[in-house]
Amino acid sequence: QVSSPQPPLKYTPTQMVETLHGVFGDHHARAIHTKGIMLTGRFTPSPEAARVSSAVHLHGASVPIIVRFSNFVGVPDAPDNDPMSSPRGMAIRFTLPDGSSTDIVSHSFNGFPSQNADQFRELLQAIAASGPDAAKPTALDGYLATHPAAKHFLTVAKPAPVSYATLPYYGVNTFKFINASGKVTYGRYQIVPMAPAQYLTDAQAKVAAPEYLSKEIGERVGHGPLRFRLMLQLAGKGDHIDDPSIAWPDTRPQVELGVIAIDHLVPDSVAAEKKIVFMPNRLPKGIEVEDQMVNFRSAAYGVSFSARQ
Numbered sequence: 645q646v647s648s649p650q651p652p653l654k655y656t657p658t659q660m661v662e663t664l665h666g667v668f669g670d671h672h673a674r675a676i677h678t679k680g681i682m683l684t685g686r687f688t689p690s691p692e693a694a695r696v697s698s699a700v701h702l703h704g705a706s707v708p709i710i711v712r713f714s715n716f717v718g719v720p721d722a723p724d725n726d727p728m729s730s731p732r733g734m735a736i737r738f739t740l741p742d743g744s745s746t747d748i749v750s751h752s753f754n755g756f757p758s759q760n761a762d763q764f765r766e767l768l769q770a771i772a773a774s775g776p777d778a779a780k781p782t783a784l785d786g787y788l789a790t791h792p793a794a795k796h797f798l799t800v801a802k803p804a805p806v807s808y809a810t811l812p813y814y815g816v817n818t819f820k821f822i823n824a825s826g827k828v829t830y831g832r833y834q835i836v837p838m839a840p841a842q843y844l845t846d847a848q849a850k851v852a853a854p855e856y857l858s859k860e861i862g863e864r865v866g867h868g869p870l871r872f873r874l875m876l877q878l879a880g881k882g883d884h885i886d887d888p889s890i891a892w893p894d895t896r897p898q899v900e901l902g903v904i905a906i907d908h909l910v911p912d913s914v915a916a917e918k919k920i921v922f923m924p925n926r927l928p929k930g931i932e933v934e935d936q937m938v939n940f941r942s943a944a945y946g947v948s949f950s951a952r953q
């Protein structure tokens with residue numbers, strides 16, 4: 645694995661949330677991934693999971709989960725078929741037997757536009773300065789010319805999904821997993837739907853209803869549980885463990901950590917969404933932060949949470 649020394653960050657989580665509001669609007673809701681829907685279910689660990697981590701939810705009995713699916717853009721009423729609504733988000737809270745909890749916050753893109761939080765803020769600032777009336781070349785044109793990962797993230801085709809349940813999701817940041825014998829494994833989550841991945845054509849997406857995804861997920865869950873495999877992609881030689889903008893090769897081995905089964909809509913999703921803040925660094929013994937973006941993210945999520953109460 646490769647760990648590159650990261651320069652100290654210039655900007656704070658509060659400045660980051662202000663920048664997100666500058667791009668998407670300040671609406672006292674989530675600064676990004678604003679529109680979502682919550683469901684509940686259970687997570688059942690696989691027998692192999694304990695090989696990589698002693699975390700309590702990764703061995704033994706199943707545990708309850710709360711899941712929030714969301715759209716990328718930081719606009720509360722953005723239509724589900726808006727291109728800026730991709731990638732989609734999947735946040736999961738596992739309730740542990742002692743009443744504490746641990747979270748995974750993932751999205752449907754294997755990578756991130758930026759190596760670190762400062763770069764992400766610079767990208768957002770370039771977007772904010774490049775509205776439809778901005779002179780060409782815009783600040784964003786200039787930024788993308790020198791930042792290939794950001795260009796890839798913004799320009800690669802991200803077709804609208806048939807369902808939140810037919811998309812793979814990626815944890816993107818690397819975590820350190822420690823098993824009962826103290827053995828360390830570095831890995832990234834991949835959440836793979838058991839339903840085949842399915843996308844709308846551009847023509848279908850154009851005519852889809854603005855709320856088609858929330859309506860679809862409500863209908864689908866009424867016919868039986870939505871199932872995903874929680875996988876851990878293991879770092880190989882040369883893989884960056886603190887740079888989420890670089891996806892690891894698909895050939896890396898994976899360990900199945902368990903199965904996610906989602907079976908109910910949360911009755912008052914709006915109220916439940918307001919109350920909850922998922923934290924990527926809320927971790928039990930047996931899993932630790934490796935990529936420092938995870939701590940920065942969690943601090944920014946806390947700032948956004950306070951602003952939306």
Ligand code: HEM
Binds near residue numbers: 673817946
């Ligand atoms: C420096 C990097 C990042 C920053 C500053 C950032 C910032 C934020 C903020 C402020 C929120 C709103 C939190 C709330 O009000 O509860 C949020 C939500 C979210 N972010 Fe990030 N984020 C970053 C990286 C990522 C990455 C790498 C992913 C995917 C792996 C991701 C996926 C999500 C998702 C899915 C949500 C919605 C969570 C929910 O359903 O409550 N973010 N992000």
